[in-house]
Amino acid sequence: MENRTRITPYLLAIFSAILILSFGCTDDFFNETAGDRITPDQHYQSMIDANVSMQGAIITLQDAMPKLIMLDGLRSDMMEVTPNADSYLREINYQMISATNPIVNPSDLYKVIVNVNEVLVNIDKVGEKDRNYDELTAYSVKGALVGMRAWTYLTLARLYNQVAYIDDNLTSLPENLSQTVLTKDAILDTLINQLETYFKSEYTTTKYQELRFPHYVNNKALLGELYLEVGRYADAAKYLKLACESYGNQTAMLKVDKSYQNAAWGAIFLNAESNGIENISVIPFSRAEDQFNPLADWMGYDRQYLVKPTTLLVDSFLAQVDATGAQGDLWRGAITFNLKSFEWTSDSTYTFSEPFITKYAVDQNDPSSTDIILSRAADIHLMLAEAYNRMGDATSRKYALMLLNQGVNKENPKPPAFARWSANLGVRGRAYLKSREVPKNMISADSITTLIEDFIIDERALELAFEGKRWTDLVRVAERRNDPAYLADKVAAKFEGTPYYDQVHAKLMNPANWYLPFK
DSSP states (O other), rough: OOOOOOHHHHHHHHHHHHHHHOOOOOOSSSSSOOOSSSHHHHHHHHHHHHHHHHHHHHHHHHHHHHHHHHHHHHHTTTTOOTTTTHHHHHHHHOOOOOTTTTGOOOOHHHHHHHHHHHHHHHHTEEEEOTTTOOHHHHHHHHHHHHHHHHHHHHHHHHHSEEOOOOTTOOOOOOOOOOGGGHHHHHHHHHHHHHHHHHHHHHHHIIIIOOOTTTSSHHHHHHHHHHHHHHHHHHHHHHHHHHHHHHSSSSOOOOOSGGGGGGGGGGGGGGHHHOTTTTTTEOOBGGGTTTOOOOOHHHHHTTTOOOOEEEEHHHHHHOOBBBTTTTTTHHHHHHHHHHHGGGEEEETTTTEOOOOOOGGGGTTTTGGOOOEEEEHHHHHHHHHHHHHHTTTOHHHHHHHHHHTTTTOOGOOOOOOOTEEEOTTTOOOHTEEEEEEEEOEEEEEEEHHHHHHHHHHHHHHHHHTTTTTOOOHHHHHHHHHTTOOOOHHHHHHHHHGSTTTTHHHHHHHHHHHHGGGGGOO
């Protein structure tokens, strides 16, 4: 195994002491505890301190992300419970979620917001002590912090349809977080305004180059995602494409190319934070540092085996057709779930025993050190395709299909707007799959747009399975189409033939039930 850049508990113990002192909280945020307490003036002395502070600000995502992955999978059509699941997982699976369910507790996400605020209030002190921490570095660091806070608010809004908004200069949790509550629409507008202001500054428009912080989101991609969420498709396409073309600096690119083609696809998830052309933001785990990712235990057949992939998802992988005409999305399927459980027969039918999820056990020697990916290139490319498709003109729809299918590499001549994308293979092309095509007899522009959108969302289910994206994809499209049945049909289908089908379908036909109880 390669050496991994990890969040260091010893340094975080120091940052923990600062946070506890700064906002008077007695919660033990980190694995280590500090002896002597130090003040922010004593801590913010150098670039090393700035890096530690950035890591410490998001440390609670190590607790939050495994639960969010489970929550997304069980609420959607990705996962179902096994007989080993406890009552909390079962109530999520059957859409009967109580406010007291610890898996839906948002406190770890709100701690990220408070931690980020604390760092933003104090980070300029580094510039007074360390000459290497110049104004451009300071702007980059603060921009990354603001972006991570925006990502956290977006996540909360998607889960609860509203957020308790904490003022930017607050470094403590108010006794009553509901004092300022913003609706999902209001917080999305607020986040867009914050990031737009960031990109319109003199640094960004002249000499600024965005630095890469592997545990933090890319602000261009995040702004594009926010625009996609609110239906500003041209703006979404602009920033999502910009995120791909100017990643980290003005020349590097996020790529969907041969680097992770076919059998190499699984390498995306090995030492994820080091795979810079694919992975943008990851939450790292390390058994050596007592930072365990529990997902392999929760999902593994020889471990706790609390959840498993739905038959719907397995069928979707096996129904794909590759470029030679053979059946099965085998490269991605082999990483996503246990393909060895499947027995193929001469007539291309199959039987299986108990399938289990393997995406978080790619490194079978150390699955508890598997990183959780927040954002990666294929995710951004598919959102870009979604934005292009919704722009409504034939050229944009062509771009959407190009990114979904065989990529710019197969286009001759190359579209001028994609002059730098010659190595792009497309998401399905990289997986060596046959293109999804619009029937030639379909002439209605609205019907074509809807069909291409279905192609893209289906592809996201395959490419990003168990990465925490599925439920929000279904909600976004159902709201866009004003069609609750779009979501209800897909989720309830995993209960087909059981008494739960009608119950779940009826509940999800009410959009109010798409959101978790807000407490």
